[in-house]
Amino acid sequence: MKTSKRIPLVLLVILTMLGSQLTFASNHSFAAEKDQVKDLVLLQNVPEAATEVKDKKVTLQALNLYEDGHFTKTSEDLDWDSSNENVATVDENGVVTFTGQNGRSFITVSTDSFEDRIAVDFKVDKSNKKGKPTSSGKVVKQKGDKYNIISNAIDGMTMKEKVGQLLMPDFRNWNGENVTEMLPEIEQMVKDYHLGGVILFRENVVTTEQTAKLVADYQEASEKYGLLMTIDQEGGIVTRLQSGTDMPGNMALGATRSTEISHDVGQAIGEELKALGINMNLAPVLDVNNNPDNPVIGVRSFGESPQLVAELGIAYTKGLQSTGVAATAKHFPGHGDTAVDSHLGLPEVPYDLERLREVELYPFQRAMEAGIDAIMTAHVTFPKIDDTKVISKKDGTEISLPATLSHKVLTGLMREDMGFEGLIITDALNMGAIQDHFGSVDAAIRAVKAGSDIVLMPVGLEEVANGLYDAVESGEISEERIEASVERILTLKIKRGIIKEENPTPISEIIENANEVVGSEAHKQVEKEAAEQSITLVKNDDVLPLDVTTDQKIVVVGNAYVSSLYDAVKVFHANTEVIRASGPLSDEQLSIVQAADKIIVGTYTYNVSGRSVDSSQMQMVNQVIESTESPVIGVGIRNPYDIMAFPTIDSYIAQYGFREASFDATAATIFEENTPTGLLPVTIPGLNGDVLYEFGHGLSY
Helix, strand or coil, rough: HHHHCCCHHHHHEEEHHHHHHHHHHHHHHHHHHHHHHEEEEHHHHHHCCCCCCEEEEEEECCEEEEECCCEEECCCCEEEEEECCCCEEEECHHHECCCCCCCCEEEECCCCEEEEHHHHHHEEECCCCCCCCCCEEECCCCCCCHHHHHHHHHHHCHHHHHHHHCEEEECEECCCCCCCCCCCCHHHHHHHHCCEEEEEECCCCCHHHHHHHHHHHHHHHCCCCCCCCCCCCCCECCCCCCCCCCCCHHHHHHCCCCCCHHHHHHHHHHHHHHHHHEEECCEEEECCCCCCCCCCCHHHHHCCCHHHHHHHHHHHHHHHHHHCCEEEEHHHHHHCCCCCCCCCCCCCCCCCCCHHHHHHHHHHHHHCCCEEEEEEEECCCCCCCCEEEEEEECCCEEEEEEEEHCCHHHHHEEEEECCCCEEEEEEEEEECCHHHCCCCHHHHHHHHHCCCEEEEEECCCCHHHHHHHHHHHCCCHHHHHHHHHHHHHHHHHHHCCCCCCCCCCCHHHHHHHHHEEECCCCHHHHHHCCCCHHHHEEEEECCCCCCCCCCCEEEEEEEHHHHHHHHHHHHHHCEEEEECCCCCHHHHHHHHHHHHHEEEECCCCCCHHCCCCCCCCHHHHHHHHCCCCEEEEEECCCCCCHHHHHHCCCCEEECCCCHHHHHHHHHHHHHCCCCCCCCCCCCCCCCCCEEEECCCCEEEE
16 A cells, blocks of 8 residues: 555656746746846936925836836835935935935946936025025936837837727726626736726725725736726716715815815825825816806806816816826816707807807816816817818718817817827717717727827727727828827826836735725815805895704705705704605695794706706795795705796805715804805806806805
8 A cells, every 4th residue: 555655756757847847937937027128217217207306205216128118117126225325315115315415326226137327416505595594305317218218118019009008998887787896808808908098987986995906906907008097086076986085076166266275175086096096087177167057067167267267277186186196177178168968969169269268278278387187178069160060970960070079179279279298088989979970980080080199988999999900000090190199198107107017015005005095084174174165155134044942943845965955954953854855845745844943945956957947846945935934045955056946035055066065064054153155156147147146256144
């Protein structure tokens, strides 16, 4: 029995040799990958890389350059050295610390095979006019062809890799299920189409831990270049993160008139996205909402004043981009003065260029000058800029060419006339304004030819990718045109540090940090302050603040979000009852209202028909006003325009959004825990065309 369990010597030798071969093959594969490294450079030497010295410190990052031109972050097996430690020291992680002594040091990073260095200077200026010396540290880039990593990368890309950088699909669902974790099929698509980015939606980002893991898995799936991980985290009604801080939204910020608050909101949103690995935000909205009938922008805009939109939009952008997250102004040339939702149809803005420069284009021009990273196009026609007519695939009618597909708008106006050098991204190409009239492939080809750098949410990734490949191969789109977009995409990725990592941070550390940042108390405080300062007291016939005794009853009436309004009011007054109604009240409900000492009516609208006097909701409000002698307080939950339908109400508050912080701020205002200071960011017209309440109107206590 014993001998039968022994491995024969010959077999042992064979197994040993096979094991050696397997080990050799594995090591050879790893060695081959390492052999492809042709150089080592410091990211801060790359011309497009931004470098900031903060608190006398700057962190340097090493990149491996590969034979085919691609580059990756590397952090292991590096030796760091400072030539003059009297001026600056450097630790094993590349963190340079200035000592405070004048002079220059060269910081060197090296491996067994390669090295690179960069100069760091420190200077104390004792000639300051105020009498206090100032000091500054700076990084001095080295020069050389090896630092032109973008052009070298493009030279080594295949045509399909170049096209892939322009593609940004969504993976909201897969086989009818929300995508909340990486699927093998999606991972393969990231690789097969060499995707440059992916956009996430609320269905994808449920919890902090799950979101961080999903984003990290997307980055791991990318083979050579980091992915633009994008989301619409505007704040307010367009908020995707389910575990993040919601913020009250742009029109609420417009009501605060505060650039400081807008900056803080942008920064808080950026910090939460950054912690999750999301590196690009499709915000802020810079549309000027000067049309009360606009069904798609509304409270997503800072207001009707181009100057206000520009000032607060730039403040928000600076806060967002200070965290390293790319900002995106939308929707160029302007979606504010439209009465059609481009998700459903094709809106038109009829004005000439002179008027557009004064209103619609003004915030975008200012944002460009302030260094915004990207701009999103609008699926809106501007016939005075581009009067090109095309035949609709929907019904064969002649239609105007929307801005998203217009060379005159994107290249002629935005690039050449307005001087924008950043990234142009289309609005979603699955929207009705595009998909219905042009179809998937034609729309993508037209968008790229017009000047778009990123094709967002194409319908049918395989079909669109193949269509673009064919267009390049046939010469319909030149490879130089594709390369121009790739250059801008890689420039943004380098600027924002979106680079494939050889030694990524362990997911456990990412999650631990994200749990501390996302939805933090500090961010909740920013949200609270913004909401409280936004509350606008539009009308008050000596009703507010409420002075009620414990035995007096308050009745809260409404439909959409009425529970949130009720919950917020009940915190201040326990003797509160709620009536949920979307139309005129029943006799029983009416009797409850008539017995109440105070009535609060919450209205929610998002279109013209909703705020019509004839709508069932507004019939209910006017029924309440007419049927009781008790004071009636109206709360415009979303749009401030609701009072147009019930101008005789005793008191009216505009809160601009349906997030919890806004309801809390409204309730606090009703009970004098918060003093209203908000000013209308829009004009509220009367039903007969006159002005009911002017832009800038706002009451206080």
